[in-house]
């Protein structure tokens with residue numbers, strides 16, 4: 486497709502979007518749980534009697550993110566380019582998802598947890614924290630399905646709930662938290678440890694190769710892990726689940742996806758005795774409609790905090806695309822971007838593990854310093870790669886969807902979609918772009934209001950149309966950057982990061 490054709494297709498799409506607008510999401514319907522339960526085909530326990538009452542609570546909605554800009558100096562960046570990392574102070578802007586009218590004190594948290602929060606440098610809750618925490622901490626405990634944009638502080642909301650609910654004098658597992666990758670489980674654990682620093686909480690991992698093989702029983706109160714290993718440890722009675730009070734799914738839409746981790750997650754839930762009253766907490770930046778239905782069955786009678794479709798992406802992430810000639814040209818462009826990729830830190834997302842390895846080997850051979858991470862590497866190697874990247878020892882990480890979700894590294898100011906994510910890569914029977922994965926990928930930058938940029942590589946009509954579909958769904962313009970004008974490219978990017 487020629488450039489002019491593309492431009493006109495693009496204009497038509499933009500005009501169409503403007504004409505039709507973006508549909509609003511319907512308010513959810515809530516069912517009260519009955520006491521007599523029966524297992525259904527999906528593996529859920531449902532009321533045998535018709536639900537006694539249907540209530541229609543309006544969904545809480547998190548307002549659109551704002552545009553307030555505050556630049557702070559940062560020593561994270563050591564660059565030949567004149568670009569600052571801009572740390573957000575959007576917490577004063579009522580339109581921002583980081584804004585809150587309340588203080589942490591008003592949210593009813595224990596003094597030891599307040600100390601932990603302030604020790605982490607948080608001064609005010611974000612919007613999701615302000616809204617979710619009073620609901621999460623109220624008694625009797627109520628389930629929660631919570632949605633808020635990437636990088637807006639969902640982790641603190643569920644970690645504080647786990648730390649509030651567990652009894653530190655009881656040396657038994659009381660809170661289970663599941664995440665889709667070992668990298669994310671390790672990150673969540675570091676938040677539990679930091680926030681619980683002034684408590685006597687004990688923690689344990691349920692991730693591959695982390696427990697001694699002969700471990701008999703875990704005495705820690707909070708267990709964080711991935712569903713396969715969690716299932717294994719519960720089955721082997723290493724983890725006793727008879728005292729569980731809180732069950733958290735981070736990246737819940739992914740954890741409940743029936744073409745993905747859904748079965749394993751459900752298995753964990755069904756291993757917890759039914760008589761036990763536990764609070765189920767589901768958080769994610771995305772909840773596609775088909776998963777939402779499943780989520781409401783998984784976490785019955787939940788309080789819900791939802792976003793509208795046009796609120797899903799944060800505007801501090803500027804989205805670009807580059808029109809490459811073919812696959813080989815994509816590689817050349819990536820290499821030509823290297824100096825920009827290392828202004829801060831960057832994550833390059835590819836479709837296949839072998840592409841990630843191939844690019845990283847080729848770039849390394851050409852004298853660039855890059856690392857690659859994917860699920861085929863063993864546990865120890867994965868840990869050391871992500872740790873080195875977190876510490877800033879590596880500045881460019883080439884990877885797959887394995888770290889598309891949740892990973893929080895503040896210095897990442899650029900994300901490249903070397904390949905646009907597609908639904909069929911997630912086991913779906915569909916040749917459509919995967920908008921959820923796209924949102925999570927670009928959300929690895931622009932954390933908590935910082936500036937970030939994402940660049941999509943398109944190289945043929947198909948990839949071009951995938952990108953257009955994503956643009957339409959999200960209602961945010963993806964801006965073209967010339968591939969043959971390095972100067973313009975630099976200017977545009979530097980401007981976006983300022």
Ligand SMILES: Nc1ncnc2c1ncn2[C@@H]1O[C@H](COP(=O)(O)OP(=O)(O)OP(=O)(O)O)[C@@H](O)[C@H]1O
Nearest residue numbers: 607609610611635636637638639640770891893933
């Ligand atoms: N109240 C706060 N004040 C300052 N920083 C905060 C606050 N809450 C969270 N943060 C920081 O914001 C960053 C993003 O938070 P977090 O990782 O919980 O986002 P998230 O909403 O879970 O994102 P994702 O959807 O990508 O998983 C973290 O570095 C975290 O320490």
